[in-house]
Amino acid sequence: MDAIAFERDDSALFSGVSASLEAGSILQIEGPNGAGKTTLLRIIASILTPTAGTLYWRGEDVRHHRQRYLHDMLFLGHLPGLKQSLSPLENLQWWRRVHPDDSPHTNAEVLDRVGLCGYEDVPCYTLSAGQQRRAALARLLVTEAPLWVLDEPFTAIDKQGVAELESLLTQHAARGGITVLSTHQDIGIADIARLSLADSGRRA
Amino acid sequence: MGAGFMAILRRDLLLACRNRGEIANPVIFFFIVVTLIPLGLTPEAGRLAEIAPGILWVMALLASLLSVEGLFLSDFRDGTLEQLVISPQPLYLMVLAKVLAHWLISGLPLTLLAPVLGMMLSLPAAGYVPLVLSLLMGTAVLSLVGAIGAALTVALRKGGLLLSLIVMPLYMPVLIFGASAVQRAVDGFSVQGPLAVMGALLALALLMSPFATAGALRVSMHG
Numbered sequence: 001m002d003a004i005a006f007e008r009d010d011s012a013l014f015s016g017v018s019a020s021l022e023a024g025s026i027l028q029i030e031g032p033n034g035a036g037k038t039t040l041l042r043i044i045a046s047i048l049t050p051t052a053g054t055l056y057w058r059g060e061d062v063r064h065h066r067q068r069y070l071h072d073m074l075f076l077g078h079l080p081g082l083k084q085s086l087s088p089l090e091n092l093q094w095w096r097r098v099h100p101d102d103s104p105h106t107n108a109e110v111l112d113r114v115g116l117c118g119y120e121d122v123p124c125y126t127l128s129a130g131q132q133r134r135a136a137l138a139r140l141l142v143t144e145a146p147l148w149v150l151d152e153p154f155t156a157i158d159k160q161g162v163a164e165l166e167s168l169l170t171q172h173a174a175r176g177g178i179t180v181l182s183t184h185q186d187i188g189i190a191d192i193a194r195l196s197l198a199d200s201g202r203r204a
Numbered sequence: 205m206g207a208g209f210m211a212i213l214r215r216d217l218l219l220a221c222r223n224r225g226e227i228a229n230p231v232i233f234f235f236i237v238v239t240l241i242p243l244g245l246t247p248e249a250g251r252l253a254e255i256a257p258g259i260l261w262v263m264a265l266l267a268s269l270l271s272v273e274g275l276f277l278s279d280f281r282d283g284t285l286e287q288l289v290i291s292p293q294p295l296y297l298m299v300l301a302k303v304l305a306h307w308l309i310s311g312l313p314l315t316l317l318a319p320v321l322g323m324m325l326s327l328p329a330a331g332y333v334p335l336v337l338s339l340l341m342g343t344a345v346l347s348l349v350g351a352i353g354a355a356l357t358v359a360l361r362k363g364g365l366l367l368s369l370i371v372m373p374l375y376m377p378v379l380i381f382g383a384s385a386v387q388r389a390v391d392g393f394s395v396q397g398p399l400a401v402m403g404a405l406l407a408l409a410l411l412m413s414p415f416a417t418a419g420a421l422r423v424s425m426h427g
Contacts, residue, residue, distance in 0.1 A: 047286050047425050071292040079283025083215070085222040090215075097211030098291045098298070123222070 013039060014197050015052070023146075023176040026169060026189060030182075031197030037182040038078060038151055040197065044180055045075035045149045057147070074099070074145040076153060080136035084125040088116050088135040091124065095139060103142040114138045115161070129156040140168055148172060150181040163188070208293025209301045216305035226274070227309045230267040234314055237263050238321040249326040256325035257386035260335060261342075264314050265379055268343055271310045272350030273367055275302065276358040276421065285358075289425055295418040303351045303414070311343030327390070334389040334399065341402045342382040348406075348413035349374045355420035378405060 013036040021027055029037050042048045044055065046062060046069065055062040062069045082091045092107045111120050114134045124132055133156045140148065148169075154162055166188050169179050173191075220227050241259055242252060279285040288298050318339050319332050327335065353371035357363030385398035 042286075045286075045290055047290060049426070067292060070290055073290070075286070075290055077283050077286055079281075079286075081283035081287045083219060083278075083284060084282060085219060086215070090218065094211045094215040095287065097207050098288060098293055100207060100292070 017053075017195070017197065019193075019195050021178050021180070021193070023178065024173045025193055026173055026179045026181070026191070027193045027195055028181055028183065028187060029195050029197060035197040037197060041075075041149055041151045041180065041182055042077070045073065045077075046070070047075070072145050073147045073149060074139065074143045075149045075151075076136055076139065077151050080132050082124045082132055082135055085123050087119075087121045087123055088127070088138070089120040091135060092138055092142075096142060099139075099143065099145075101142050101144050103144065105142055107142075110138045110141045111135070113141060114164075130158060130161065133157050134161060137165065140172075146177045148177065148179045148181075150179065152183055153181055154183050154185050206297070208291060209297040212288070212298045212301035213305050216302055217308065220305065220309045230271040230310050231313045231317060233270055234263055234267040234317060235321065237266075238324065241325065252325045253328055253390070256322060256327040257331060257335070257390060258383050259325060260318055260322060260327070261339075261379055261383040261386065264318065264339055264343065265346060265375055267314055268310060268346040269350065269368060269371065269375070272306070272347065272354050272371070273357075273364055275306055275351055275354040276424075277354075280358045280424075285421065286425060289421060295421065296414045299351065299355075299414045299417045299421070303347050303417070306351070307344050307347040311339075311347050314343055315339040327386075330392065331386045331390045334385045334395045337399055338382040338385040338402055341399075341406045342378050345378050345402070345405050345409045346375060348409040349378075351417045352413055352420055355417045355424060357424075358421070359424040378402070381405070 017040065019027060029040060031037050039048065043050050046055070046066065057065070057069045057072065081095075082088070083094075086094075088111055089107055092110065096107070108120060111117065114137060116131060116134055116138070119127060119131060124135065127135065133153075137153065137157075153165060157165065162185070169181075169187075170189055172179060238259065241255075245255075246252065276285060279288070289295060291298070315336060318335055322332060322335055350367075350371050352374075353367045356370060357367045360366060381398045381401045385395045385402065388398060389395045
């Protein structure tokens with residue numbers, strides 16, 4: 001379904017990193033702090049352009065099919081991407097218009113599922129860090145993008161939330177979706193590919 | 205196509221309603237500074253009338269510059285800007301929506317306030333219509349041009365000074381033609397010329413600025 005390869009030489013953060021992902025796979029990017037996990041994920045999300053190397057999606061160069069790639073990709077970064085003075089509901093509303101989907105779920109249903117029932121209408125700055133993370137992760141429930149790029153998605157959420165997110169990732173993989181994520185936690189999913197940045201950096 | 209435009213316009217106007225204090229800033233600045241002029245210079249109507257067109261335009265320009273810095277800053281800091289950059293919706297239209305929202309909450313109130321302040325500076329009666337018309341178009345150009353600078357400097361720690369340096373030269377034609385439209389009206393000449401130039405500047409900025417701003421945002425996200 002797709003093959004991804006990247007290289008980056010910018011101040012030799014890492015280089016010669018390559019990976020190829022089949023439909024239904026999950027890739028965990030590992031490495032110590034400062035190894036470039038976030039940078040790599042931002043390259044995959046096409047926010048950064050790699051110094052060298054190419055990103056392929058469905059066998060085609062992403063640079064030439066950017067529009068289609070953006071349609072197929074969902075990125076959740078370090079920052080939750082929430083407007084603090086808007087409520088989780090309003091945040092989900094604008095986000096869904098900017099990243100259109102055909103999901104039948106209403107915003108209220110989705111927020112209910114991520115455990116924000118009763119918090120739909122309060123401004124995000126009154127929510128805890130974990131609740132904000134949940135408000136951002138609510139996007140995973142409505143998106144139809146086959147590729148998920150998640151930077152530290154488990155940060156700040158509780159044990160139950162971690163379990164729910166893990167089952168969400170498994171379901172996504174079962175549907176043929178691909179997930180690329182970075183985390184320091186051990187994920188309770190059996191079939192997971194790993195890419196260590198520390199190794200590849202030294203290999204170059 | 206228009207979904208992203210409307211979503212961002214609605215969102216930014218909603219945010220403006222929530223953070224009214226920040227929005228009022230440029231308008232209050234404009235009001236206070238113009239109020240201080242008669243106190244600092246002279247309360248004499250004749251001499252105030254001479255400088256009124258220039259003063260009103262310079263202060264409106266500074267008020268606009270004051271507010272343009274924050275155009276992309278909060279979006280950059282909370283990560284919503286990267287969500288916009290990687291959205292399948294055209295960034296050109298979303299940038300245009302942000303600039304339009306910015307103009308509606310800064311340029312438009314400045315324009316509406318200007319005649320009141322003109323009265324304080326005893327602007328002659330002939331100057332009011334050209335003042336409002338030139339500010340209506342001029343503040344829109346200022347917002348559009350300022351957006352390019354704001355997008356270029358959004359990732360910098362202290363982008364404010366750099367923003368002023370980038371944007372100021374581009375603001376000059378707007379100031380010159382805006383103030384001269386009002387001055388010519390006061391002196392009894394036709395204002396069609398400067399207003400037509402202002403309209404041309406607006407058309408040019410409307411066409412080019414969202415492209416340049418979208419490009420600058422992509423560059424800034426690299427930082």
